[in-house]
Amino acid sequence: MVLTPRFFPIPDSSFFLFGPRGTGKTTWLRARLENALAIDLLDPAAYRKLAARPERLEELVAGNPSARTILIDEIQRIPALLNVVHRLVEARPELRFAMTGSSARKPRRGGVNLLGGRALNRSLHPFMAAELPGFDLEPALRTGMLPIVRMAPNPGSVLDAYVTLYLEEEVKAEGWARKIGDFARFLEAVSFSHASVLNLSAVARDCSVGRKTVEGYLDVLQDLLLCFRVPVFSKRARRRTSTHPKFYLFDAGVFRSLRPSGPLDSPGEIDGQALEGLVAQHLRAWLAYSDSDLDLYFWRTPKGLEVDFVLYGADGLYAFEVKGSDRVRPEDLRSLKAFRNDYPECRPALLYRGSERLMRQGIPCLPVQEFLLNLRPGRDLPA
Secondary structure, eight states, rough: OOOOOOOOOOOSSSSSEEETHHHHHHHHHHHHOOTSSSEEEEEEHHHHHHOOOOTTTHHHHTTTTOOEEEEETTTOOOOTHHEEEEEEHHHOOOOEEEEEEEEEEHHHHHOOGGGGGSSSEEEEOOOOOOGSTTOOOOHHHHHOOHHHHHHSSSSSHHHHHHHHIIIIIIHHHOOOOOOOHHHHHHHHHGGGGGTTTHHHHHHHHHHHHHHHHHHHHHHHHHHTTTTTEEOOOOTOOSOOOOOSOOOEEEEHHHHHHHHOTTSSSSSHHHHHHHHHHHHHHHHHHHHHHOOOOOOOEEEOTSSSOEEEEEEETEEEEEEEEOSSSSSSSSSHHHHHHHHHHTTTTEEEEEESSSOOOOOOOEEEEEEHHHHHHHTTTTTTOOO
């Protein structure tokens, strides 16, 4: 299998690498860290031995004196190992530990030793467009950008099985949801909130479960790194803004797989949600892999003016509106113009499905495929 190069820069010091299953954490690290001592906690034999006696890690390291890098896959499965890693890092500063995880639940909730800042916290995301040769927007909107899906002979079948993997291997195995059927209905119901403000009470009604149960399910989804929220931008606000964040599933293909559709659903609406989510996941990856200090927001007023993405920090202020049409209409620029009036320092841009770069009312209008292909860590935002 040909390895697709990733933009993720591997640190020289010890680090955690978190990301959902299927993002290629293990594949990429094993290819780049060829001489590492690799320990896979998904291997039942390795798991049993280290879970029963975590200090065996010290014996493994001592028995491989030439290994200066130790790769531990799915570190969250045995949190007690981190105490051993901590001791080794302090005793042998020349060692580098690369520790992957597809769930942040135990580290976040169990008072787990995260090495007191001695290990960097990094994340790996689905493919970015510029990482793929021959990137095409249409397949990306249908099946997403997960490496495990993109590299499969039959991407649709793998995508359909992806959520089942989480239901069976993560949620059910760890006992995080008492009733898997209720959790499955929650996944379907919450998909309707992709690229919009999440109404937990409405989701609870759709699932026929209590709001507290839905809050717990949402925590599970976040801990499995399968979703994220984008907060409202309110710096020096000249007008009232919304207070609730927007909700996104982490990959456009996972959204399409979860989102049921029928004759009463508008294909344009679902495509628009998928497109906005695809841009969102690219911006998150660009921020994670860059040295930029920008943070991701959105902007919305009670009167309905909304800018999909605002990036703000010492490196500037950017505003992006995403439209699913192949044409730019005057009303498409209304929210960006209002935002520019409030924040003259911003660099606004409209992203649309057309093929031509345009300038309308002083606002660049960029083909979204071109924008995604030009979005590369280490370069300025294409605006």
